[in-house]
Amino acid sequence: MAATETLAAVSGSLGSIGYGLAAIGPGVGVGIIFGNGTQALARQPEAAGLIRANQILGFAFCEALALIGIVMPFVFGK
Amino acid sequence: MSADQTQLAFDWSCRIMSDNGCGFPAPGLHSFLFKPLATVGGFEFNKVMLLALLTSILVVAFFWAAFGKAKVIPGKLQMVGEAGYDFVRRGIVYETLGKREGEKYVPLMVSLFFFIWIMNIWSVIPLAQFPVSSVFAFPVVLAALVWILWVSVTFKRHGFVGFFKNVTGYDKSLGGVLPLVMVIEFLSNLIVRPFTHAVRLFANMFAGHLMLVMFTVASWYLLNSWMVPAAGVSFVMTIVMILFELFVQAVQAYVFVLLACSYLQGALAEHH
Numbered sequence: 001m002a003a004t005e006t007l008a009a010v011s012g013s014l015g016s017i018g019y020g021l022a023a024i025g026p027g028v029g030v031g032i033i034f035g036n037g038t039q040a041l042a043r044q045p046e047a048a049g050l051i052r053a054n055q056i057l058g059f060a061f062c063e064a065l066a067l068i069g070i071v072m073p074f075v076f077g078k
Numbered sequence: 079m080s081a082d083q084t085q086l087a088f089d090w091s092c093r094i095m096s097d098n099g100c101g102f103p104a105p106g107l108h109s110f111l112f113k114p115l116a117t118v119g120g121f122e123f124n125k126v127m128l129l130a131l132l133t134s135i136l137v138v139a140f141f142w143a144a145f146g147k148a149k150v151i152p153g154k155l156q157m158v159g160e161a162g163y164d165f166v167r168r169g170i171v172y173e174t175l176g177k178r179e180g181e182k183y184v185p186l187m188v189s190l191f192f193f194i195w196i197m198n199i200w201s202v203i204p205l206a207q208f209p210v211s212s213v214f215a216f217p218v219v220l221a222a223l224v225w226i227l228w229v230s231v232t233f234k235r236h237g238f239v240g241f242f243k244n245v246t247g248y249d250k251s252l253g254g255v256l257p258l259v260m261v262i263e264f265l266s267n268l269i270v271r272p273f274t275h276a277v278r279l280f281a282n283m284f285a286g287h288l289m290l291v292m293f294t295v296a297s298w299y300l301l302n303s304w305m306v307p308a309a310g311v312s313f314v315m316t317i318v319m320i321l322f323e324l325f326v327q328a329v330q331a332y333v334f335v336l337l338a339c340s341y342l343q344g345a346l347a348e349h350h
Contacts, residue, residue: 053173053336060333064274067281074107 015073022069029062093302102299105291110212110284129210133196137189166191166335174339179346183339186227190220191335198283198327201290202320209327212283214276217334221276224338232345244345267344275337282330286323293319 037055041048092100114122144159152160166188171180194211201209211217233241242248247263249256293316300309 049169050173053169056329056333057336057340060278060337064278064281067285068274068277070285071277071281 019069019073023066026062026066026069029065030059033058033062092299094300094305095303103295105288105295109288109291125208126210126213129200129206129208130197130216133193133200133210136196137192140192162192163188170332170336170339174336174343175346180339183342187335187339190224190338191331194220194279194334195328195331198330199324201283201287201323201327207290209283209287211279211330212287214280217276217279220279220334221272224275224341225272228341228345231342235345271341275334275341278337279330279334282326286319286326289319290316290323 033055037051037058040051044051092103094102112124112126114124115128116123141159144155148156163184167180167184170191171184171187174180175183197210197216199209200206201212229241232244236244245264245267246260247267248260252259293312297309297312297316300306300312
């Protein structure tokens with residue numbers, strides 16, 4: 001067994017990189033929701049109330065992931 | 079964290095380019111911990127509890143004043159109260175639970191909505207400037223309340239076996255994947271859902287408060303030598319973030335109540 005040799009090291013806050021990665025998915029999701037919501041509103045303006053409620057519901061489900069990402073460094077960080 | 083660290087650590091002399099060599103006093107967990115204002119028999123009463131108490135007094139007092147002596151032709155206050163009550167009733171409860179089933183839950187949902195909204199709004203009120211719901215215990219208790227209501231309504235409506243059928247999403251037509259679906263649905267409905275219900279509100283207000291504190295502290299920190307324009311940018315960002323937070327606070331109260339209603343809708347629905 002060869003002794004492990006450190007070839008590269010990272011210093012600083014890895015949490016910020018992690019959060020950046022974690023925000024990609026929810027970002028795409030929120031974009032899809034509001035994009036499709038706007039399209040639905042344009043196609044059927046009379047269903048505005050129902051569309052808006054469902055849009056915000058979907059937005060909340062997506063956004064939760066990004067928000068858990070914000071909190072996790074505080075929970076598991078040193 | 080020790081008691082003396084609990085106040086927002088902010089050193090007035092800490093400025094960029096100053097000689098005392100202190101860095102940016104970044105906000106963190108310490109921005110959410112407070113020294114007790116008073117100790118009543120070993121019970122430490124701090125600013126967050128004071129704000130929570132004020133919130134409940136405000137909500138009760140407002141609706142008391144609006145509806146205490148309700149008239150057929152409403153006065154100004156009653157008009158505002160009715161508009162708020164009707165918003166939750168028509169916009170959230172009727173949309174999800176329907177008129178017949180929903181009417182019973184309207185008072186709870188209205189109180190939840192306004193309680194959460196006012197708890198959030200403290201975030202931008204001068205001198206208070208702290209969202210009560212960014213302390214995890216508050217959303218947890220509210221989510222637990224909804225969870226207990228949901229569980230008991232499901233039990234009442236479907237009986238013991240029906241409860242487990244409802245919670246596990248039992249559906250014979252699924253065939254082979256049914257056991258897998260049942261395990262996932264069971265965990266998702268009973269454990270993950272109340273957790274995310276609480277975390278959604280908490281994390282939104284937590285992140286919002288961090289952001290407000292950061293831009294506010296940065297505005298002061300940057301106000302030195304040639305960095306003054308940067309302080310201006312930071313100050314403008316503070317104003318923009320406050321406006322954005324006002325929006326987020328209302329949306330989060332709305333979402334919390336909407337989700338509570340949609341969980342109840344699952345409990346009231348006939349299983350097939």
